Amino acid sequence: MLHAEWKTSAHARARRSPLYVAMRDRSKNPVCEVCHAPLAGLTDPAELSVDEGVTCEACHAIRDVGDNAAEPQYTFDLQGNRKFGPYCDAKDNYFHKMGCAPAFRDARVCGGCHAFSMPLANGKSLPIITEFAEWRASSFGVSGTACQECHMPAETTHAATGTERKVRVAHHGFMGEKGEIVQKALGIVASAADHAGKLAVSVVLKNEGAGHAVPAGVPGRQVVVRVQALDEKGRAQAREERTIGRVLVDESGREVPFYAAIAEKRDERITPGETRTLAFELDAPRSGSVVIEVAWRSASPALAEALGVPAEERSMGKIEIPFGGQRTGKGREHLPKTVVARP
Ligand code: HEC
Ligand code: HEC
Ligand code: HEC
Ligand code: HEC
Numbered sequence: 001m002l003h004a005e006w007k008t009s010a011h012a013r014a015r016r017s018p019l020y021v022a023m024r025d026r027s028k029n030p031v032c033e034v035c036h037a038p039l040a041g042l043t044d045p046a047e048l049s050v051d052e053g054v055t056c057e058a059c060h061a062i063r064d065v066g067d068n069a070a071e072p073q074y075t076f077d078l079q080g081n082r083k084f085g086p087y088c089d090a091k092d093n094y095f096h097k098m099g100c101a102p103a104f105r106d107a108r109v110c111g112g113c114h115a116f117s118m119p120l121a122n123g124k125s126l127p128i129i130t131e132f133a134e135w136r137a138s139s140f141g142v143s144g145t146a147c148q149e150c151h152m153p154a155e156t157t158h159a160a161t162g163t164e165r166k167v168r169v170a171h172h173g174f175m176g177e178k179g180e181i182v183q184k185a186l187g188i189v190a191s192a193a194d195h196a197g198k199l200a201v202s203v204v205l206k207n208e209g210a211g212h213a214v215p216a217g218v219p220g221r222q223v224v225v226r227v228q229a230l231d232e233k234g235r236a237q238a239r240e241e242r243t244i245g246r247v248l249v250d251e252s253g254r255e256v257p258f259y260a261a262i263a264e265k266r267d268e269r270i271t272p273g274e275t276r277t278l279a280f281e282l283d284a285p286r287s288g289s290v291v292i293e294v295a296w297r298s299a300s301p302a303l304a305e306a307l308g309v310p311a312e313e314r315s316m317g318k319i320e321i322p323f324g325g326q327r328t329g330k331g332r333e334h335l336p337k338t339v340v341a342r343p
Contacts, residue, residue, distance in 0.1 A: 002056075002169065002172045003056075003172075005171055005172040005173040006056065006172040006173070008173050008178075009172065009173050009174045009175065010174070010175070011053060011054035011055075011059075011174065012052060012053055012054070012055075013053060014035075014036045014037065014053030014054045015033075015036050015037045015052065015053040016053070018309045018310075019298060019299060019307065019309050020032075020036060022307040022308060022309050023257050023259065023307065024036070026257070026259075026307070027257070027259035027260075029259055035054075035113040035116070036053060036054070037053055037054075038054065038058040038113075039055065039057060039058050039061070054113070059109070060084055060085060061084065062075070062084055062101060062103065062104075062109060062112065063075045063084055063101055064101060064103060065103045065108040065109055065111065065112050084100070084101035084104065085100070085101065085104055086101070086102075086104035086105050105146070105148075106144070106146045107132065107135060107136075107141070107146045107147045107148075110131075110132065110146075110147045110148075110151075111132035113129075114129055114131045114132045114147075115129060115130070115131070115132035115133060116128045116129035118258065118259065118261075120262060121262070126248070126258070126261060126262075126263070126264065128218070128219060128258045129217075129218065130212070130213070131147075131211075131212040131216050131217075134211075134212035134213050134271070134272070135147065135211045135212050138211055138212065138271075138272040138273070139272065139273065140211035140272065141211070145211065147211065148170060150181065150209075150210075150211060151174045151175070151181070152170035152171050152172065152174065153170070153171050154169065154170055154171075155169060155170075155171055156169075179314060181209075182296050182314050182316055183315070183316055183317060184209035185207065185208075185209045185210045185214045185316060186205045186206060186207060186208070186209065186214060186223070186270070186294065186316055186317065187205070187206040187208045187209075188203070188204070188205055188206075188292075188294055188316070188317045188319065189203075189204045189206075190202065190203045190204070190292045190319045190321065191321075192290050192321045192323065195281065198281045198282060198283060198284070199229055199238075199281070199282045199283075199284035199290060199323075200279070200280070200281050201227050201279070201280040201281075201282065201290055201292065202277060202278070202279050202280075203225055203227070203277070203278045203280070203292055203294075204275060204276070204277050204278075205223075205225070205244075205270060205275070205276045205277075205278070205294070206270075206273075206274070206275045206276075207270040207271060207272055207273060207274050208273070210272060211272060212272060213267075213269035213270060213271050213272070214269060214270050215244070215245055215269060215296060215297075218258065219245075219246045219247070219248045219258050219261075220245065220246075220247075220248075220255075220257070220258075220299045220300050220303045221245055221246075221296070221297065221298065221299065222243045222244065222245040222296075222297040222299075222300050223243065223244040223245065223270075223294065223295070223296060223297070223316065224241060224242075224243050224244075224293075224294070224295045224296075224297050224313070225241065225242045225243075225244070225278055225292070225293075225294050226239070226240075226241045226291075226292070226293040226294075226295070227239070227240050227241075227280045227282065227290065227291070227292050227293075228290070228291045228293075229282045229283070229284035229285065229288060229289075229290050230288045230289050230290070230291060231285040231287075231288040232285075232287055232288050237283070237284060237285050237288070238282040238283045238284055239282075240280050240282060242278055242280075243297075243300070244268050244269060244270065244276070245268065245269060245300060246264065246266070246267045246268070246269055247264070247265040247266050247267075247300070248261035248263070248264055248265065249261060249262070249263055249264075249265045250262055253265065254302075255300060255302045255303065256303075256306070257303060257306070257307065285324075286324050287323060287324025288322070288323065288324065289320050289321060289322040289323065290320070290321050290323070291318070291319070291320050292318065292319045292320075292321075293315070293317075293318045294315075294316040294317045294318070295313045295314065295315055295316055296313065296314045296315075296316050297311050297312070297313050298311050298312040298313075299311045
């Protein structure tokens with residue numbers, strides 16, 4: 001069952017997700033494999049696990065992670081088929097040969113890969129994967145609430161198929177059963193009011209569920225906020241969209257994949273605990289509804305097009321606020337000063 005959970009995770013696809021393959025092929029940089037296929041080159045290439053990305057073997061071969069460097073460094077131990085894990089009580093495990101690695105209990109075990117910068121020609125470096133650094137600076141890092149608390153919540157299950165013995169195991173899907181963790185990231189509150197003949201919509205986003213900036217991950221990820229005014233038949237009459245993310249650019253100021261970037265143009269991600277208010281003003285019908293959709297997007301449209309890979313979307317929440325018409329018998333000028341709604 002740990003295996004089935006892991007299979008659904010991006011760790012299992014780390015060497016073959018379409019976005020990764022497109023970027024890896026164009027960057028022609030062998031450094032990618034250090035984290036996306038950590039055992040490539042270290043073990044026999046004929047072994048299946050080498051091609052499977054961030055496998056059980058890869059994580060559980062981490063003997064220690066140095067804590068002094070700005071970016072944590074691993075020590076892999078592939079000797080003697082020992083697997084490392086959080087337990088230092090050798091009886092309570094189902095590895096054949098058990099190694100005790102205290103780093104498994106804290107964020108350092110994630111930090112070795114979830115912290116990455118690229119060297120630039122001017123001698124400086126450009127941060128790329130920033131979750132570990134952001135986490136360390138946040139209240140979660142200060143209180144020692146590790147990545148695992150959110151990404152590997154403990155559940156009680158059978159130790160192995162066919163056994164009655166129950167143990168406490170950490171979920172190995174990393175984004176929840178079906179990726180639903182993405183819906184816990186932002187608290188969303190929306191309000192609408194009539195304003196001088198227009199519909200004024202305010203969307204308040206609070207990063208209350210993530211231990212790092214949102215959207216997390218590789219630069220180019222986006223949070224999309226879409227506001228639409230619909231008439232009573234549900235037809236869109238007006239629409240506006242804003243995106244939140246981090247944009248890296250080349251010499252000409254064009255958004256490019258991180259390996260081709262020379263600078264950060266902007267970073268509008270929402271930091272842990274931060275509240276962001278977005279204001280919209282739409283031409284809207286006298287009656288109908290306003291629909292606010294917040295979605296996670298795997299890559300900005302510019303990057304997706306340049307790489308020839310479709311951008312994926314997942315809902316982070318949706319709010320609908322009806323106004324006027326059958327509900328009140330009046331037009332939207334009779335909308336209360338503000339109508340507040342949550343998903
Ligand atoms: C050996 C390197 C490595 C280690 C160790 C590692 N990760 Fe990852 N992780 C990756 C890579 C590479 C990806 C991106 C995979 C891809 O290409 O989509 C990733 C992706 C993820 C994702 C996105 C999952 C999804 O389904 O979208 C989460 C969440 C995550 N890691 C959390 C963690 C946590 C928590 C830890 C520590 C317990 C950890 N990782 C340890 C390399 C690693
Ligand atoms: C991205 C790194 C990573 C990958 C990949 C990974 N594990 Fe783990 N594993 C961990 C961490 C971290 C813990 C400790 C979690 C805790 O206790 O909070 C752990 C704990 C365990 C444990 C001890 C019981 C428990 O849950 O605490 C077992 C057994 C285990 N993993 C087996 C596997 C198997 C089998 C696979 C492949 C299907 C796998 N792991 C893949 C990081 C990983
Ligand atoms: C308080 C809970 C919490 C903690 C602590 C936390 N995360 Fe997350 N993480 C989230 C939520 C919620 C999301 C979904 C929102 C998003 O993708 O931005 C997420 C998303 C991610 C992603 C997905 C990025 C993507 O687009 O594929 C990665 C990778 C990740 N976290 C890694 C980490 C690592 C590494 C740590 C520890 C250094 C950590 N997280 C600590 C809650 C948490
Ligand atoms: C130090 C470790 C490390 C190195 C080196 C690294 N990555 Fe990653 N990469 C990660 C982690 C961790 C994630 C997970 C964050 C996320 O889910 O966006 C990730 C995510 C990605 C993603 C998003 C995957 C998806 O399926 O959406 C792409 C694409 C990517 N990396 C490309 C590359 C390329 C190309 C290189 C080499 C030029 C590279 N990476 C080098 C750690 C690394």
